[in-house]
Amino acid sequence: MxxxxxxxxxxxxxxxxxxxxxxxxxxxxxxxxxxxxxxxxxxxxxxxxxxxxxxxxxxxxxxxxxxxxxxxxxxxxxxxxxxxxxxxxxxxxxxxxxLAELDGKGEVAAGIVVVRFGENVLSVIERVKERIKNDIVPSLPKGVEIITTYDRSDLIERSIDTLKEEIIKLSIAVSVVCIVFLFHLPSALVVILTLPLAILISFICMFYLGLTSNIMSLSGIAIAIGAMVDAAIIMVENAHKKLEAWEEAGRPGNRTDVIIEAAKEVGPSLFFALLVISVGFLPVFT
The missing domain is CATH 3.30.2090.10 (Multidrug efflux transporter AcrB TolC docking domain; DN and DC subdomains)
Known part of the structure; x- marks a missing residue:
């Protein structure tokens, strides 16, 4: 303090x-x-x-x-x-x-809460508010009150809500584009389902790594959605074409083998392309 x-x-x-x-x-x-x-x-x-x-x-x-x-x-x-x-x-x-004064109305004593490095800012602000309400305010002498002049929690919450809203809009837009361009609902569903699944896995990893849902992390997820969808579309479209050729050839062999062959064809290229994008985010964690 x-x-x-x-x-x-x-x-x-x-x-x-x-x-x-x-x-x-x-x-x-x-x-x-x-x-x-x-x-x-x-x-x-x-x-x-x-x-x-x-x-x-x-x-x-x-x-x-x-x-x-x-x-x-x-x-x-x-x-x-x-x-x-x-x-x-x-x-x-x-x-x-x-001396310190507030709005020209007289002298005040002020305090600035300094958050330690690595702490969750929202959690610290909530604990400070609770401590002020339950412990400090009841013990204040008559005529003395605590006035909050700046609270970062509102800005942080609005920023996070905005990013969450943009992620939802982006997911819906990508889903519509997948349905329109693939023009095959089962194939489009495969791509669409990767979005919530990938976001869920991201939040699970963030939880166990001790990372908070802040502006930086949510922005990274929003940026990564495009790359994830690109890879999924390429994989599904290649499998779709292989299956069409398999149908025209009279369905020789097994359907699963055709899908595995399609995945092997574009899988390594997609893996290294996504790996390059992931490496670009490494400086954020150093």
Whole structure:
């Protein structure tokens, strides 16, 4: 979450110079004591029962009380002089160099949700909305509200819906063209059925590979429909011609053998043609 506007909370240490003078403590000694008391330190390892355990000192400041108990020096009797003895410690806002406002109606505190690489944007947006509605809004003080200024989910959903609609239109148009040009309904059905089957297999592969139905993936499916139909039309048309010649020759042999022979004739060429097209999409996945 990237935040804009509002105040940044910080620990504020207001040192009293008169107390420093009374204890004869230089200012740099106080600063150095605070720095050294707000860090983790590492040690060696402790071996126990054949297992080595890492030793680490956790010393980050977690509250005002931790700051107050920092020893900055000692007096003549060796008694520690604590930070609270020479300074006032409190929580306060960092000095601001600007502010954020919305539509010129006054100051606001804003937050931008940054999605991690590889995450599903729509899923993240839905989880954020649910968290805001169920956890954050009920706990807001009176007069404070959360206003959404930009939501990408609407744009993403409309883009995906548009692509889905275009894929359906393209499939219908291709089906009509197949029926008209092949002029043989059973042969045309073979070509037409490859469309939903290929799209279904594509979505199954995307699911198991962890790919989402986004603009890029749907656009790729739309582009690939033409290539798939071309290959299917060539295969079916060649088989159709072979069967016609087989009928005219008096049906010698087996019908299945004729179809297999037709597939062997154009199959290798179609395979390598589709392989070249597929290789063109490889840079998308790298």
């Amino acid at each position: 990237a935040s804009l506007g509002g105040f940044v909370k910080q620990y504020q240490i207001t040192i009293d110079p008169n107390r420093l003078l009374a204890y004869n403590i230089p200012l740099m000694a106080v600063m150095e004591a605070v720095k050294k008391s707000n860090r983790d330190v590492e040690g060696r390892v402790l071996e126990f029962s054949g297992i080595e355990y890492m030793i680490r000192g956790r010393g980050y400041i977690k509250g005002l009380q931790d700051l107050a108990q920092i020893a900055v020096s000692t007096d003549g009797r060796g008694t520690p002089i604590l930070l609270k003895d020479v300074a006032d410690i409190r929580l306060g806002p960092e000095i601001r160099r600007g």
